[in-house]
Amino acid sequence: MTWAPYGAHWRQARKIYLTEIFSPKRLDSFEYIRLEEGRALISRLFPLSGKPVLLKDHLPRFTLRTISRLVMSDKYYSDASSIITLETLQQMLDEWFILGGVINIGDWIPWLSWFDLQGYVKQMKTLGKNFKEFLKYVIEDHKAIKRQIEEDYVPKDMVDTLLHLADDPNLEVKLTSDRLMGLIHDLIAGATDTSAATIEWAFQELLRRPNIIDKAHQELDRAIGRERWVEEEDFSKLPYIDAIIKETFRLHPLCALLPPHYSIENCNVAGYDIPKGTIAHVNAWSLGRNSKYWDRAEEFIPERFIENNIDIKGQNFALLPFGSGRRRCPGYSLGMKVVRTTMANLLHGFNWKLAGDTKPEDISMEEIYGLTIHPKKPISLIMEPRLPLHLY
Numbered sequence: 001m002t003w004a005p006y007g008a009h010w011r012q013a014r015k016i017y018l019t020e021i022f023s024p025k026r027l028d029s030f031e032y033i034r035l036e037e038g039r040a041l042i043s044r045l046f047p048l049s050g051k052p053v054l055l056k057d058h059l060p061r062f063t064l065r066t067i068s069r070l071v072m073s074d075k076y077y078s079d080a081s082s083i084i085t086l087e088t089l090q091q092m093l094d095e096w097f098i099l100g101g102v103i104n105i106g107d108w109i110p111w112l113s114w115f116d117l118q119g120y121v122k123q124m125k126t127l128g129k130n131f132k133e134f135l136k137y138v139i140e141d142h143k144a145i146k147r148q149i150e151e152d153y154v155p156k157d158m159v160d161t162l163l164h165l166a167d168d169p170n171l172e173v174k175l176t177s178d179r180l181m182g183l184i185h186d187l188i189a190g191a192t193d194t195s196a197a198t199i200e201w202a203f204q205e206l207l208r209r210p211n212i213i214d215k216a217h218q219e220l221d222r223a224i225g226r227e228r229w230v231e232e233e234d235f236s237k238l239p240y241i242d243a244i245i246k247e248t249f250r251l252h253p254l255c256a257l258l259p260p261h262y263s264i265e266n267c268n269v270a271g272y273d274i275p276k277g278t279i280a281h282v283n284a285w286s287l288g289r290n291s292k293y294w295d296r297a298e299e300f301i302p303e304r305f306i307e308n309n310i311d312i313k314g315q316n317f318a319l320l321p322f323g324s325g326r327r328r329c330p331g332y333s334l335g336m337k338v339v340r341t342t343m344a345n346l347l348h349g350f351n352w353k354l355a356g357d358t359k360p361e362d363i364s365m366e367e368i369y370g371l372t373i374h375p376k377k378p379i380s381l382i383m384e385p386r387l388p389l390h391l392y
């Protein structure tokens, strides 16, 4: 769907996502999975207290586990009889994100494309084949279960929902096996890297300014207390943490350049004539750092988002972490639920400091570019629990 041109397939896919997959009711019904996986992350981190950790070794695994349980259940990678390991699935997704952002010489100088000088096309084909085999297995397995329990069948995950819809004879565009695989892949890829990298960037910034962590702790102590974890419904009580997340999106939008957009008719934008068929790249990264719209644009100041309602859903063109308009991210609500509770509980559950003799001013903000952007030099951190030990 992400790369599909505007047309019947994209319109139908988008409608399915918004009305079936990400409907508030459906997302609420999966809250227990997000909760269990959030607790599991804390339990995995707790024994590492006092030792140096890299968040990038834990967060992508956590977001992948969470989304894949929502999408297809965890049975395909959770025990010895599984067809894949979580690590392999993770590596395949990492490779997909890197290959999605590479500059392939053959795309720009077509007569060279035959030589595949950088070997990217070969890598893409191998990766595509591996993904296809895996997703095909997942679909066939879901179909087999559906056949077995025919009458008592209730969709349990997102693949079930998609298969149920695929049976609808009134669909404008038939949901073929290839289309189903694409939709499932979009869900897994769309959710894993985005949420994990946002949290990584937030910590990269917070450790440069420990006073912001102190303020977040004060808010958590006041609003939640020290006897329990933060739940999704608590979020309206945590405006400062919300401001930290928005400020992270401003300075570190995951897609620095939004995926290419294509003008479907002649139009005029800010005085410029854009002919039909033009490919437009929106630079969300530079909009967020433009001093015309933001005071002290290069500084991380969550307070700028307090007591105002600066929109991050595409209405304010100076801040577009989820894009805007018809192609805006359909996974916004799910992404925000995961980022908010995870950020809040990581802050609530632990005191954080830099490992070794690294100083806040030594933290690098250099970026690695792929389809999404990650810190080039992730920081090594030391956590100490700050809640009663029976909660971990």
Ligand code: HEM
Pocket: 001, 002, 003, 014, 186, 187, 188, 190, 191, 192, 194, 195, 198, 254, 255, 258, 259, 320, 321, 322, 323, 324, 326, 327, 328, 329, 330, 331, 332, 334, 335, 336, 339
């Ligand atoms: C922090 C979390 C997330 C961020 C920052 C994010 C960001 C984005 C951005 C910038 C776009 C491109 C919008 C445009 O072209 O203007 C996008 C599109 C998309 N996202 Fe997300 N996303 C997040 C979470 C998710 C989740 C959880 C899912 C699904 C489970 C998802 C699925 C998609 C899909 C399918 C598209 C393509 C939409 C289309 O082309 O119509 N995203 N996202």
